[in-house]
Structure formats: C-alpha cells, structure tokens
Amino acid sequence: MxxxxxxxxxxxxxxxxxxxxxxxxxxxxxxxxxxxxxxxxxxxxxxxxQGDYGHLPCTVPCVQETWAARPFLDRVLAAYDRETGRVTDPSALPVCPNCGADLFPNVRVGPEFVDAAxxxxxxxxxxxxxxxxxxxxxxxxxxxxxxxxxxxxxxxxxxxxxxxxxxxxxxxxxxxxxxxxxxxxxxxxxxxxxxxxxxxxxx
Ligand SMILES: [Zn+2]
Known part of the structure; x- marks a missing residue:
C-alpha cells in the first residue's frame, strides 16, 4: 500500500x-x-x-549530482509496514546509484549539502x-x-x-x-x- x-x-x-x-x-x-x-x-x-526535499544527493557525496526523490520514495513506501513502522525490504531504501551510500534529502544540515543543485x-x-x-x-x-x-x-x-x-x-x-x-x-x-x-x- x-x-x-x-x-x-x-x-x-x-x-x-x-x-x-x-x-x-x-x-x-x-x-x-x-x-x-x-x-x-x-x-x-x-x-x-537551503535545498529542497524533492531531490536526493549522495550522503558522501561522491558526485555533485542529485536525483528526483519521488521514484525512491515510491519504492520505499511500497516496502513500508505501517503496523511495525519498519521497511520490510532493506534493499528498497534509497542508495546512491553511483557508489551505494545512503541518499538523503538535499537540505542544508551539514557540509555534505550539494550546492550545485x-x-x-x-x-x-x-x-x-x-x-x-x-x-x-x-x-x-x-x-x-x-x-x-x-x-x-x-x-x-x-x-x-x-x-x-x-x-x-x-x-x-x-x-x-x-x-x-x-x-x-x-x-x-x-x-x-x-x-x-x-x-x-x-x-
Ligand atoms: Zn555516492
């Protein structure tokens, strides 16, 4: 769901x-x-x-590229169990297509923020x-x-x-x-x- x-x-x-x-x-x-x-x-x-929630950069970041969040969110929401609050399939969590590190919304919380976007x-x-x-x-x-x-x-x-x-x-x-x-x-x-x-x- x-x-x-x-x-x-x-x-x-x-x-x-x-x-x-x-x-x-x-x-x-x-x-x-x-x-x-x-x-x-x-x-x-x-x-x-200060960025926006609509784009996800790599948390490293390995590249100065960001990806549209929606496809990643659709995938993780499909694997989200509302009863337990857990993601049933860890492989559904957003990871960098380039290096495999976590993705996180591109908002300015630290030095990993991708200004280039x-x-x-x-x-x-x-x-x-x-x-x-x-x-x-x-x-x-x-x-x-x-x-x-x-x-x-x-x-x-x-x-x-x-x-x-x-x-x-x-x-x-x-x-x-x-x-x-x-x-x-x-x-x-x-x-x-x-x-x-x-x-x-x-x-
Ligand atoms: Zn990366």
Missing part, C-alpha cells in the same frame, strides 16, 4: 501568487517544501538556497537583479524570515535593497519586524503575519 501524497495546495501561497499577478518577480526562500512551485510560481524562478537558480536571480530594467521599482516583500539564520534571507535582502537605489523592503514578521536604521525611509516593518497582510490588501 502506498501512503497518500500530502496536500500541496496552500491557500496562502495561492493568494500571494494571485497578488503578484503579471508583475516581474522572483522567489528566494529558505523553505524546502516546494510549496511556491506547487502553488503557481514558476519553478525556474524560485531560488532555494541550487546555485544555477541563484545565479539567474543575481543576473535578474542586476539587469532588470526599472530596478528602482524593486519591492522586496520578505515574509517570515526570522533571526535564526539571518544570513540566508534577511541580511541578503537588506543588502539588495541597500544597494539598489529606490528599492523598497516590506518586512512581514510578527516577532522580528524591525528594519535597519539606514533603510528607514525605504523599509516598512509589518508586525503581523502574512495572512493578515493579504486580508488587508484584499479588503
């Missing part, structure tokens, strides 16, 4: 996509659940510097930020990027705004909405959750 696939439709992401409309846009996210791409954002315009999107985003006409109209809408790993989203986005004349930052965060003093005239702190923001914009 196969476990049902998790629900992928998320109303908040759908509303955000609808709000963006036809405007030129990119997504940079520390989320690893692919919910942006699953809810209407173009996958080739989503940069996930995600850096092309990061380069395309950098290029877009540098080349996009009308960069002075750039709006960075930062949602829920707290202070646990500020070097991933929070600080880079502050720097993008800092170095793009005329750009603006809207920081949506119920716990840490504060914005840097030097961006004060170009940054807005929104001290509540994205759902309330979207409600207000819709109203």
């Amino acid at each position: 196969r476990a049902p696939r998790p629900a992928v439709t998320n109303p908040l992401y759908r509303r955000l996509r609808s709000l963006v409309g036809d405007r030129e846009h990119w997504v940079m996210t520390s989320n690893v659940d692919a919910l942006f791409a699953r809810n209407g954002f173009a996958p080739d315009r989503v940069f996930t510097p 995600h850096m092309p999107a990061g380069k395309r985003l950098s290029h877009w930020l540098g080349e996009a006409p009308g960069a002075a109209h750039l709006l960075v809408l930062e949602i829920g990027a707290g202070c646990n790993t500020p070097g991933v989203i929070r600080w880079p986005m502050e720097n993008v705004v800092r170095h793009t004349p005329g750009a603006r930052l809207v920081r949506v965060n119920p716990d840490h909405p504060e914005v840097p003093a030097d961006l004060r005239n170009r940054a807005l702190a929104v001290p509540f959750g994205a759902d309330l923001l979207l409600d207000a914009l819709a109203g």
Whole structure:
C-alpha cells in the first residue's frame, strides 16, 4: 500500500501568487517544501538556497549530482509496514546509484549539502537583479524570515535593497519586524503575519 501524497495546495501561497499577478518577480526562500512551485510560481524562478526535499544527493557525496526523490520514495513506501513502522525490504531504501551510500534529502544540515543543485537558480536571480530594467521599482516583500539564520534571507535582502537605489523592503514578521536604521525611509516593518497582510490588501 502506498501512503497518500500530502496536500500541496496552500491557500496562502495561492493568494500571494494571485497578488503578484503579471508583475516581474522572483522567489528566494529558505523553505524546502516546494510549496511556491506547487502553488503557481514558476519553478525556474524560485531560488532555494537551503535545498529542497524533492531531490536526493549522495550522503558522501561522491558526485555533485542529485536525483528526483519521488521514484525512491515510491519504492520505499511500497516496502513500508505501517503496523511495525519498519521497511520490510532493506534493499528498497534509497542508495546512491553511483557508489551505494545512503541518499538523503538535499537540505542544508551539514557540509555534505550539494550546492550545485541550487546555485544555477541563484545565479539567474543575481543576473535578474542586476539587469532588470526599472530596478528602482524593486519591492522586496520578505515574509517570515526570522533571526535564526539571518544570513540566508534577511541580511541578503537588506543588502539588495541597500544597494539598489529606490528599492523598497516590506518586512512581514510578527516577532522580528524591525528594519535597519539606514533603510528607514525605504523599509516598512509589518508586525503581523502574512495572512493578515493579504486580508488587508484584499479588503
Ligand atoms: Zn555516492
């Protein structure tokens, strides 16, 4: 028996996509659940510097290649016994097609993380930020990027705004909405959750 696939439709992401409309846009996210791409954002315009669950690299890693997770998961789920919580056939566990070591989702938990899977999107985003006409109209809408790993989203986005004349930052965060003093005239702190923001914009 196969476990049902998790629900992928998320109303908040759908509303955000609808709000963006036809405007030129990119997504940079520390989320690893692919919910942006699953809810209407173009996958080739989503940069996930922390990786994603959808791809499996070798845990060594022996190569800088990653494999789509779904076929491996289907195989292991087919051998999964819900009663005992065990996998009945150890050969169904995901192993590297190249060297036979374990595979594990490509999320940034240690030095074995395979950057190569995600850096092309990061380069395309950098290029877009540098080349996009009308960069002075750039709006960075930062949602829920707290202070646990500020070097991933929070600080880079502050720097993008800092170095793009005329750009603006809207920081949506119920716990840490504060914005840097030097961006004060170009940054807005929104001290509540994205759902309330979207409600207000819709109203
Ligand atoms: Zn390997």
